[in-house]
Amino acid sequence: MTREEKDGKLLMIHSSCFNQELIRILRKKVAGELLPNWRVYPQSNLHGNAAIHPSEAFLGNCSQERNSCFFTLHESKFEDMRATETNWRNFQRREIYDNEPNNKSTLMGWVTTLFFNDPEFGKNKMEEENENRRILNEVFGESSSEYDGEEEELQTFELDSTGNSLKWEQIKEIKGLWLCKDFLSLEQQSSLLLAIENEGWFTEDSRNQAMRFGDLPVWATKLGNYIRETVLLGDIESCHLIKEEESCPMPSHLLWREPLFDQLIVNVYQPGEGICAHVDLMRFEDGIAIISLESSCVMHFTRGDSDTCCIENRDKKEAPQLKIPILLTSGSLILMCGEARYLWKHEINRKPGVQLWGGQEIDQQKRTSVTLRKLCQPE
Ligand SMILES: O=C(O)CCC(=O)C(=O)O
Numbered sequence: 001m002t003r004e005e006k007d008g009k010l011l012m013i014h015s016s017c018f019n020q021e022l023i024r025i026l027r028k029k030v031a032g033e034l035l036p037n038w039r040v041y042p043q044s045n046l047h048g049n050a051a052i053h054p055s056e057a058f059l060g061n062c063s064q065e066r067n068s069c070f071f072t073l074h075e076s077k078f079e080d081m082r083a084t085e086t087n088w089r090n091f092q093r094r095e096i097y098d099n100e101p102n103n104k105s106t107l108m109g110w111v112t113t114l115f116f117n118d119p120e121f122g123k124n125k126m127e128e129e130n131e132n133r134r135i136l137n138e139v140f141g142e143s144s145s146e147y148d149g150e151e152e153e154l155q156t157f158e159l160d161s162t163g164n165s166l167k168w169e170q171i172k173e174i175k176g177l178w179l180c181k182d183f184l185s186l187e188q189q190s191s192l193l194l195a196i197e198n199e200g201w202f203t204e205d206s207r208n209q210a211m212r213f214g215d216l217p218v219w220a221t222k223l224g225n226y227i228r229e230t231v232l233l234g235d236i237e238s239c240h241l242i243k244e245e246e247s248c249p250m251p252s253h254l255l256w257r258e259p260l261f262d263q264l265i266v267n268v269y270q271p272g273e274g275i276c277a278h279v280d281l282m283r284f285e286d287g288i289a290i291i292s293l294e295s296s297c298v299m300h301f302t303r304g305d306s307d308t309c310c311i312e313n314r315d316k317k318e319a320p321q322l323k324i325p326i327l328l329t330s331g332s333l334i335l336m337c338g339e340a341r342y343l344w345k346h347e348i349n350r351k352p353g354v355q356l357w358g359g360q361e362i363d364q365q366k367r368t369s370v371t372l373r374k375l376c377q378p379e
């Protein structure tokens with residue numbers, strides 16, 4: 001165990017004006033540059049948000065009584081912060097400001113660190129630790145490698161954030177549809193396929209679909225967390241939409257729900273097999289993710305209600321239905337929110353002659369997809 005893991009440092013970020021911009025700053029500047037191994041998570045039972053070291057040691061209360069060290073960050077001081085990470089015990093308070101060069105900067109929040117090996121702080125009672133761990137598990141799913149039973153599964157699927165931004169493409173014809181082409185590296189794709197294989201769901205050829213509700217396998221929870229990170233860190237291609245909520249692959253009210261996903265479908269398609277045009281059932285909330293593995297395919301989107309298709313076409317008889325093709329390559333992720341989720345049907349027709357891209361027919365092999373959704377809460 002490294003010193004860092006033993007220390008169980010917890011970095012807590014507080015903000016009264018929590019928004020996407022703050023999260024981006026945190027991800028890029030705090031988690032990405034200063035502490036490359038730290039992750040930013042939402043914190044449902046504390047105010048603001050917390051960045052937690054991957055060892056995800058313990059969850060502590062943020063209070064003066066518990067001897068926490070306060071500091072705040074200022075954009076111009078990041079270099080300085082990197083150099084003086086060990087000085088955080090100095091109880092300095094530094095603040096996070098937005099980064100508008102021409103405007104007066106506004107305070108966006110502040111950061112607190114807790115050092116669990118601090119002699120004063122380290123007198124942790126066992127009970128308290130267990131309770132803290134329970135809360136962590138509830139919020140993030142079990143993730144600590146200290147749990148014996150998970151060891152094997154953890155080894156088969158790791159999604160360590162590189163802290164790098166991945167490119168997101170907004171599909172301009174379909175509001176709420178975003179594509180992240182390089183979501184998973186080749187290595188990550190193989191380890192995800194291995195994790196799926198290890199579930200033993202598809203040992204019989206006749207089975208081509210597996211579903212899980214509620215507690216998802218660890219690898220699926222990790223996948224969900226990684227989706228969240230990728231959205232937060234995302235390199236978003238210049239957008240034609242100006243409204244804040246529409247300029248992000250997942251609106252914040254969906255991105256920060258807990259859990260992000262609690263329903264999983266793995267579909268396996270043999271060449272020629274696909275899925276009919278449909279809108280996903282209303283029992284699922286908004287915000288649906290599909291990860292594609294193995295053979296590429298073209299997914300077609302058509303308006304669910306053709307009457308509302310295009311205003312210009314409404315009066316014309318037999319107006320051609322708008323059909324938008326999206327190429328889903330292996331390792332890609334699409335996110336469907338809002339109109340893309342509710343007003344557009346999606347389908348994969350892998351019959352010969354239909355899977356065309358760039359004027360060429362796609363060479364079809366086996367395709368696997370992972371769909372992650374959140375069940376609606378019962379009324
Ligand atoms: O396999 C896919 O890519 C799509 C799956 C899908 O749309 C669904 O399960 O509802």
Ligand SMILES: [Fe+2]
Nearest residue numbers: 278279280346
């Ligand atoms: Fe679907």
